Amino acid sequence: MNRPATPPAAARHTSRIRRSVLAGVVLLIAEVAMGCLEDGFSVAAVTLAALLSAPLWLALPGLQRGTRRTYAWTSLALAFYLVLALMETVANPSTRRWAALGLFVTLTVFVLVIAYLRLSRPRLQEAPTK
Template identity: 40%
Template sequence: MQLSRLARIATLVAMAGLIGGLVLWLGPLYGPLACLPLLPALPGLWRGRRYTYGWTSLLSLAYLTVLLTEFTARGASGWITAPALLATVIVFTGCLCFVRWQAREQTPPPTA
């Protein structure tokens, strides 16, 4: 199995976890609003488009910043953000790995 395929699957699963974690953390009213910026990325992630994976990694940094701040600022009650924080880290890492590994897999080997 190709490494880019594993990174793609991990990113898609983590994206679903991030959306679920945001809804769990922010509740049924504000959770879907926080997920709105993620929705345009879903078709491109599903189709495996490198460009979408690139900008999704940048988008995930905003979520990482907010969730990490909430996690550290709230102390013991900040643990409710832990699933979304973990999912965000996996989305970011998966996006970067997918772009890098797919470019490596599509590059023809050098001929001597």
């Protein structure tokens, strides 16, 4: 008996998770930009915001398409944002509010990315029994 690769319930969940990941990544991009531009606009601040958010911008098309490979490398790229948020939370009291928000968003997106990868993995089909 051949079962479908993904059950309908799992397909609904992966669609919701994918939309949540997209929203979380956009929120993380906005949070990184706001954290960099908190002291005002300057060429250095805008450049820093663009460089810090570049991996997230590069991931958006693949995340929108639901490409598992993009989700996999995004989970690794989120480690950088996690370290950045932890470092700013501990070392820089003036940006603690932005860093705490970034930490929360990064952890949430990471959990959602892992959930998407687990739910969307290809299932092995059962061998026919004799």
